[in-house]
Structures are given as C-alpha cells and as structure tokens.
Amino acid sequence: MMNTNGRYSAQFHVVRLGPIAMRILSECGQGLVIAVFDRCFYGRIGDDLICVGSASLGMCPLNVITTIPHGGIRLLALEVDMPFRIADGCIKMRTGHLVLTLDGARTWTPEPVDPLAPERLKSGLEALEKATIHRLPEEGLGRFIRPAQEWESTMPATPVLSHAVEPLGRLQAWLRVALANPLAIKRPDILLWQELLGLGPGLTPSGDDLIGGVMLALHNLGQLPLLKAFSVAVAQVVAERTNVISAAHLRGAMEGMGHEAIHRIIAAVLSGEQEKIPQLIEKVKKIGHTSGWDTLAGIVIVFRLWQESRTACQSAA
Amino acid sequence: MNNVVINQIRSGFYLDSVALMRFSRKIAAMEGVEEAALMMGTPSNKKIMADAGILGAEGEKASGGDLIIGLRVVNQTVADKILAEASYLLDQPGMARKKGENWRPRSLSAALKSAPGSNLALISVPGEFAGAEARKALHQGLHVMIFSDNVPLAEEVALKREAQQLGRLVMGPDCGTAIINGVPLAFANKVKRGDIGIVGASGTGIQEVSCLISQGGGGVSQAIGVGGRDLKEDVGGLSTLMALDLLDADPDTRHIVLISKPPAKSVAETVLKRIKASKKNHTVCFLGASEMALPGNAIFAPTLKAAAETALGNRSIRKDFQLDKIAVPPPKGKTAVRGLFSGGTLCAEAQFVFRDAGEPVSSNVPIPGAARLEGTPEGHCLIDFGDDEYTRGHPHPMIDPAVRDEGLAKTLENPAVGVVLVDVVIGYGAHEDPAGHLAARLPQRTADSPLVIASVTGTDLDTQNRASQVSKLKKTGILVAPSNADAALLALACLKRGGGKRAIIGRLEEAMDALTGLTGTHIVNDEH
Numbered sequence: 001m002m003n004t005n006g007r008y009s010a011q012f013h014v015v016r017l018g019p020i021a022m023r024i025l026s027e028c029g030q031g032l033v034i035a036v037f038d039r040c041f042y043g044r045i046g047d048d049l050i051c052v053g054s055a056s057l058g059m060c061p062l063n064v065i066t067t068i069p070h071g072g073i074r075l076l077a078l079e080v081d082m083p084f085r086i087a088d089g090c091i092k093m094r095t096g097h098l099v100l101t102l103d104g105a106r107t108w109t110p111e112p113v114d115p116l117a118p119e120r121l122k123s124g125l126e127a128l129e130k131a132t133i134h135r136l137p138e139e140g141l142g143r144f145i146r147p148a149q150e151w152e153s154t155m156p157a158t159p160v161l162s163h164a165v166e167p168l169g170r171l172q173a174w175l176r177v178a179l180a181n182p183l184a185i186k187r188p189d190i191l192l193w194q195e196l197l198g199l200g201p202g203l204t205p206s207g208d209d210l211i212g213g214v215m216l217a218l219h220n221l222g223q224l225p226l227l228k229a230f231s232v233a234v235a236q237v238v239a240e241r242t243n244v245i246s247a248a249h250l251r252g253a254m255e256g257m258g259h260e261a262i263h264r265i266i267a268a269v270l271s272g273e274q275e276k277i278p279q280l281i282e283k284v285k286k287i288g289h290t291s292g293w294d295t296l297a298g299i300v301i302v303f304r305l306w307q308e309s310r311t312a313c314q315s316a317a
Numbered sequence: 318m319n320n321v322v323i324n325q326i327r328s329g330f331y332l333d334s335v336a337l338m339r340f341s342r343k344i345a346a347m348e349g350v351e352e353a354a355l356m357m358g359t360p361s362n363k364k365i366m367a368d369a370g371i372l373g374a375e376g377e378k379a380s381g382g383d384l385i386i387g388l389r390v391v392n393q394t395v396a397d398k399i400l401a402e403a404s405y406l407l408d409q410p411g412m413a414r415k416k417g418e419n420w421r422p423r424s425l426s427a428a429l430k431s432a433p434g435s436n437l438a439l440i441s442v443p444g445e446f447a448g449a450e451a452r453k454a455l456h457q458g459l460h461v462m463i464f465s466d467n468v469p470l471a472e473e474v475a476l477k478r479e480a481q482q483l484g485r486l487v488m489g490p491d492c493g494t495a496i497i498n499g500v501p502l503a504f505a506n507k508v509k510r511g512d513i514g515i516v517g518a519s520g521t522g523i524q525e526v527s528c529l530i531s532q533g534g535g536g537v538s539q540a541i542g543v544g545g546r547d548l549k550e551d552v553g554g555l556s557t558l559m560a561l562d563l564l565d566a567d568p569d570t571r572h573i574v575l576i577s578k579p580p581a582k583s584v585a586e587t588v589l590k591r592i593k594a595s596k597k598n599h600t601v602c603f604l605g606a607s608e609m610a611l612p613g614n615a616i617f618a619p620t621l622k623a624a625a626e627t628a629l630g631n632r633s634i635r636k637d638f639q640l641d642k643i644a645v646p647p648p649k650g651k652t653a654v655r656g657l658f659s660g661g662t663l664c665a666e667a668q669f670v671f672r673d674a675g676e677p678v679s680s681n682v683p684i685p686g687a688a689r690l691e692g693t694p695e696g697h698c699l700i701d702f703g704d705d706e707y708t709r710g711h712p713h714p715m716i717d718p719a720v721r722d723e724g725l726a727k728t729l730e731n732p733a734v735g736v737v738l739v740d741v742v743i744g745y746g747a748h749e750d751p752a753g754h755l756a757a758r759l760p761q762r763t764a765d766s767p768l769v770i771a772s773v774t775g776t777d778l779d780t781q782n783r784a785s786q787v788s789k790l791k792k793t794g795i796l797v798a799p800s801n802a803d804a805a806l807l808a809l810a811c812l813k814r815g816g817g818k819r820a821i822i823g824r825l826e827e828a829m830d831a832l833t834g835l836t837g838t839h840i841v842n843d844e845h
Binding site for chain 1: 329331332333334335337338341354355356357359360361362364365368369381382424442443445446448449450452453
C-alpha cells in the first residue's frame with residue numbers, strides 16, 4: 001500500500017488487544033518506540049506504554065497482538081526513538097513504512113474466577129505445591145512458592161534472593177496483619193520493602209514480578225481496599241525504583257491485570273481444579289526468564305497468608 | 318593483585334530477560350573476569366552490584382532505565398578486552414547458542430559493524446519484509462540485491478525510485494543471479510573474468526549467457542540482475558538504466574549484453590536511447606522479439622547463445638555441433654516433444670524456438686504465441702517446473718531435481734512422446750549432481766524409448782564440473798546440446814528425421830536461417 005509520501009508501507013492488522021492497550025489506542029496520539037526486541041516493540045504514548053508484537057508474545061494488558069509473523073519484528077526496520085501516530089484507526093510509523101490497522105481487533109479480558117471458597121483454594125494450593133516440588137528455579141524469587149524450610153539448605157542463595165529476604169519478610173508481616181483485618185488497614189510503609197522493586201536483572205526485575213503477583217492475588221481475593229492502599233504505596237516510588245517498562249506492567253497489576261497464563265492459573269487454583277495446574281505451570285514457566293515463577297510466588301504468598309488469616313479467624317470463633 | 322572495577326553504561330538500553338541472563342553468563346565465564354553482572358541500574362540492583370564489589374562511580378550514576386555492565390577483572394587490559402567483547406555481544410543479539418557454532422549477525426547493523434567495508438546487501442526474507450530490509454540497507458549506504466520474490470510491484474517501484482535518488486543500485490526483486498566483481502551471488506556460476514558485462518532481467522538467462530561466454534573463451538566483468546519486472550512500464554527500467562550506466566563507466570567492461578523478455582514499448586525506447594548514448598558496443602537479446610530497430614552500437618540476438626556469440630565478437634560456440642549430423646529419429650509414430658525445465662527463461666527460449674519454427678506449443682507459462690497448458694498435455698508441451706504451482710511447499714527444481722521426477726516418469730510412459738527436452742543447471746545453489754540424478758531416473762533404453770535431449774548450463778569451473786555432467790548424461794544415451802537453444806533446435810531436427818513431416822523441414826531451415834542471418838554467426842559443418 002502506498003502512503004501519502006509515495007512510499008510503500010507494510011501493513012499488518014491488530015487482532016487482539018489488552019485492555020490497557022485498548023484504552024491507550026482509543027484516542028489519537030503520538031508516540032515513540034522505546035525498545036525493540038525479537039518478538040515485540042514497546043511504544044510510549046505520553047506516560048503510557050504499549051507492547052506490540054506477534055501472536056507468539058502471549059497476552060497481557062499492555063499487549064497489541066498483530067498479524068506480524070513470528071520473527072518479523074526484527075525485519076521491520078524499527079529503531080528506538082522512531083515516532084509513530086495513532087490516528088484513523090491505525091498505528092502508523094512516521095517514516096511511513098509500517099501501518100498497523102486496528103479495525104476488527106478484539107479486546108482480551110482476564111479469565112473470570114469463581115466465587116471465593118476456602119476449601120477450593122486449599123485444594124488448589126495443594127495441587128500447586130505438588131506440581132512444583134523439585135521444579136523451583138534457582139534464579140529469581142520463584143522458590144518462595146514453597147516454604148523456605150524446603151529449600152533453605154538445598155538451594156544455593158543468590159544475590160537477588162539474599163537482598164530479597166528481609167524486605168520480603170517485612171512485606172509479608174504487613175500483609176499478614178492487613179489480611180487479618182482488612183477493615184482497618186494501616187498505610188503500608190513502602191520504605192520497609194521498597195528494595196523489592198527493581199530487584200533483579202531482567203527487563204521486569206524479579207522483585208517487580210513478585211510485587212505484581214501480590215497485587216493480582218489481592219485483586220482476585222476481592223481485597224480491593226487493601227490492593228488500593230498497596231498500589232498507592234508502590235506508585236509513590238515505582239518511577240525511581242525500576243525501569244519504565246516494568247513500571248507499566250506494575251500499573252497493570254494495580255488494576256488487577258497480568259499475563260493471560262497467570263490469570264488462568266489463578267482461576268484454576270481458586271476453583272480447586274487440580275488437574276489443570278501442572279499443564280498451566282508449563283505455560284507460566286515460559287513467561288520471561290523467571291517472570292512467570294516470580295509472579296506466581298507473589299500470588300502464592302498472598303493466598304497462603306489469606307488462608308492463614310481464615311484459619312485464625314475460625315479458630316478464634 | 319590489583320583488581321579493576323569497570324562499569325559501562327548503556328542508557329535506555331533494554332534487553333529481554335533471557336538475552337540478559339545469557340550475556341551475563343557468557344561474560345562472567347570469560348578469562349580474567351572475577352565477577353560480572355549485567356543489570357538495569359535500579360537502586361536495588363546497584364546495591365547488589367555494590368555488595369558484589371562491581372559497582373564503580375560510573376555505575377552509581379545509572380538510573381532504572383540504564384543497563385550497567387559491571388566487571389571486576391584482573392587488570393585494565395583484560396577489562397578493555399572484556400568490555401569490547403561485551404559491546405560486541407550486546408550489538409549482536411543473535412549470538413550462537415550452540416557450542417562451537419560460528420557467530421552470525423542477526424541484524425544489518427550488526428553485520429555492517431562486523432564487515433564495515435561492505436557495499437552490497439543480499440536480501441532473502443519473505444517478500445512482505447524485503448522492502449523494509451532493502452530500504453534499511455540503502456539508507457546505510459549499501460547497494461541491494463533482493464533475492465526475495467512476492468514483493469509487491471508498488472514497493473519495487475518505490476524502492477527503485479528511492480535508490481535512484483540515493484545513487485544506489487537495486488537488483489531485483491526476484492533477482493536470482495548476479496556476478497559482481499567476479500563473485501557469483503545466489504544461483505550463479507563460476508565463470509572466467511573478462512570484459513563482457515551482462516544486464517539481465519532473468520536469472521537463468523544470465524546463467525546461460527555468462528556460462529556460454531566463459532566456455533567460449535571469453536569472460537564476464539559484471540553480471541547485474543535487475544529483476545523480472547524492471548522493464549515493465551510501472552518500473553520503467555530504473556535498475557536496467559542504472560546498470561547500463563555502471564557498466565558504461567566500468568573500465569573493465571568492453572561489451573554489454575542486455576537480456577530480457579521484450580520490454581514495454583516506452584521502456585524499450587528509453588533503454589535503447591541510453592544504449593545509443595554509450596560509446597561501447599551492446600548486444601540486445603529481447604527473447605521472443607522479432608527484429609527491431611537498434612542504434613548503430615547494438616546488435617540484436619534472438620537467443621541466449623547468439624547473445625554470447627555476438628559478445629564474443631561473433632565467435633561461434635561449439636561450431637562442431639551440427640544438427641543434421643546429430644539428429645536421430647524418435648520412435649515411429651511418436652511425434653510429441655515434452656520439455657521439463659527447471660529454468661523459466663530456458664523454458665521460454667525453447668518455446669520461442671518452437672514458435673519461430675512454426676510448431677504449435679503449449680506451456681504452463683506460455684509465451685506470446687504459445688497455448689496455455691490446460692489439463693493433460695497434448696502435442697508439444699514445455700513445462701517450467703520452477704513455476705509457483707510446482708514449487709509451492711517444495712524446493713526449486715534447480716536445488717532438488719526430484720521435483721520433476723514424477724513428470725519425467727509420466728512423460729517416459731506417454732506413448733505420444735517422441736522427444737524429451739531437459740535442462741540441467743549447475744553452479745552455486747544448484748543440486749550437487751543434477752545430471753547424475755537425471756541419469757539414474759532413465760530406465761534402460763529400448764527402441765521404443767523417447768529420445769532425451771539435454772543442455773547443461775554451467776562451466777567446467779563449477780563444482781559440479783560441466784564436462785563431468787555432460788559425460789554422465791551421454792553415458793545414458795542422452796543427446797547433449799551445447800546450449801538450451803541448440804537443444805530445442807535439435808528436438809525439432811529429430812522430429813524432422815523421423816516424422817516425415819515435410820513442413821517441419823522447411824520451417825526448421827527457415828528458423829535456422831533466421832538465427833544465423835541475424836547474428837552473422839556461421840555454423841561450420843564439422844563432426845560432433
């Protein structure tokens with residue numbers, strides 16, 4: 001297709017959008033490419049980010065899934081700081097050589113969860129623990145899926161783990177109290193565990209993914225006031241503690257949205273669908289280098305603390 | 318020991334997590350490295366690096382969006398070496414995953430950094446991406462050869478206009494053959510270097526002419542492919558004109574050969590005007606065109622072989638090849654010729670020979686004057702097995718001659734077929750032994766077997782060695798002609814021998830007269 005400058009444009013279609021991406025792209029705007037990878041590129045529009053790529057990327061709230069073939073992103077001559085426009089139902093590179101049409105794109109929404117039932121959650125967590133025995137990754141924070149006594153003496157400590165233990169302990173302490181009494185939440189003192197943010201070498205550091213998992217778990221447990229307090233605290237420091245790409249994903253988690261595979265496993269754990277969990281773990285493993293495991297760790301920490309708080313309530317009663 | 322802590326910052330540099338971990342491990346394992354980490358410069362990560370003793374003053378200044386390469390190494394010399402290696406890795410994200418595998422660049426920028434003297438990019442990616450890659454290359458100062466097909470025509474036009482403004486050459490799209498400064502590119506042959514330049518809108522056309530020139534005692538200065546659509550009206554011959562300019566200016570080129578199907582009228586006028594302005598002599602081979610008005614410095618050649626001969630100064634190639642001495646009759650009652658071609662231009666040239674001899678012919682890729690093949694072939698039928706209908710999901714027959722095996726088997730069983738025409742193309746990119754493959758698929762010949770006539774496009778310098786390929790074919794009783802055009806003429810001569818068709822005799826002699834008369838080539842009646 002020829003654009004108005006008489007130059008040829010490669011044209012692809014957007015097939016699916018994450019809800020945050022949909023919101024960003026529903027208005028006209030200008031943006032800049034900020035990062036280009038094999039499977040996707042990130043674009044910044046104002047303070048928001050979208051992640052544009054091929055179907056192999058998987059779905060999450062920032063994602064814009066297109067008909068660009070797998071491996072095709074690198075062939076599209078995209079460069080950092082390349083400007084683009086959102087207008088006329090398209091994302092158009094200002095160079096004119098790439099157009100992504102938005103017509104007909106469907107918006108993804110996270111898998112809904114069953115009404116919360118402690119017995120089903122217990123069953124789901126048991127299945128998750130069973131599926132992760134002897135499979136925990138050494139890197140990242142995924143080992144927190146299982147009780148510390150199971151791995152303290154058998155798995156070597158890593159720098160990321162060593163720097164996470166104390167702030168995570170303080171975060172868990174706050175969560176324990178908050179979940180036990182969600183009507184009287186004390187504002188979290190972010191300074192006690194802000195070291196978790198930006199902790200880890202990846203594009204989305206392990207600490208960020210764990211914090212994201214915490215927020216997703218709170219959302220799916222219906223702990224919305226708690227989530228809000230937590231999110232406000234994170235938002236205060238996120239810009240100075242981590243990179244803009246990870247911060248954008250964290251903002252998605254603040255709205256209760258994360259990777260599609262994560263939502264599926266959350267739904268399976270909450271509904272006690274034990275048979276689905278091993279297969280879903282395989283999909284979670286493939287998210288980033290350790291991001292899937294790290295996010296799951298944050299989810300499991302919160303689910304267990306919530307379980308503890310229910311048990312304590314029942315005992316008190 | 319005085320260890321050295323070095324930090325390098327890459328501002329706003331993002332790597333996906335998997336790549337980051339891979340590079341970290343690779344760098345940490347390098348000799349002389351005591352400790353290394355690649356991490357985003359968040360406060361928490363800087364603390365990790367500081368605790369590990371690899372955060373220096375430079376790293377302290379990094380922010381969350383910066384990548385810090387942190388090293389503790391034995392001395393500054395090692396540090397410089399490791400940092401250079403790290404930079405190299407980061408700019409080449411497709412580093413080898415397998416142990417021992419040679420590094421290959423994954424991007425044009427990486428390739429240019431590794432070979433900064435390059436001035437040509439050969440692009441072979443799916444057609445929908447080829448334009449963008451070509452544009453990148455042009456804007457980075459490179460000429461471009463686009464091997465990819467399925468590039469939209471509008472994209473080709475836009476690219477060539479852009480290239481013209483930049484003063485760079487676009488060869489293609491769908492350019493399968495070029496020889497630049499003696500280097501064969503894509504499907505090309507090893508030919509002698511000399512003073513004949515070739516501009517071709519056809520891959521196998523360039524191959525046939527360049528090989529005949531080399532085998533005929535001459536040599537090729539440059540062979541520039543311009544893509545099959547360059548001489549269409551939309552494209553206007555942009556690459557052809559630039560190629561003519563380049564060869565005109567090339568001190569090593571004495572004579573220029575232009576090969577194509579007949580161009581659009583307006584484009585032909587522009588190209589001939591350009592040729593007229595040149596001080597060099599030209600051969601114009603517009604396959605299928607009848608005699609045309611040419612400027613004084615140009616000669617028309619009706620076939621690829623004739624083009625090679627005029628470029629060689631009207632020197633005959635294989636003047637000992639004498640049709641009436643070599644032709645043998647096909648089995649009685651079998652009068653159809655079936656051609657099974659791997660080269661599209663070779664198939665087209667054979668059709669032109671048949672057409673000009675007055676013989677009706679059909680094809681899956683018919684030339685003007687030939688019928689389109691519908692259903693089961695009847696009469697003379699010449700098939701291009703390199704066409705999309707045969708290559709969709711299969712390799713090209715030049716790469717894998719098995720693509721035409723089934724067609725060959727059916728043809729040999731066909732009671733109407735008296736002559737089978739086959740092209741054998743060797744050289745870079747081609748099968749390692751197409752003649753051997755073909756010979757192995759011919760059953761023991763009987764009196765009733767159809768004649769098999771082949772030509773071999775290639776040189777004795779090619780890995781497959783033309784002489785060796787010819788020998789293999791002859792051993793199985795295949796008649797081998799020195800060129801594709803000769804093979805088609807031989808097929809007709811064989812029919813003349815056997816069919817009792819007087820009409821063919823007259824037309825064949827007319828066709829031969831036309832070929833010799835136009836080129837001034839004299840065929841000497843020597844023994845084959």
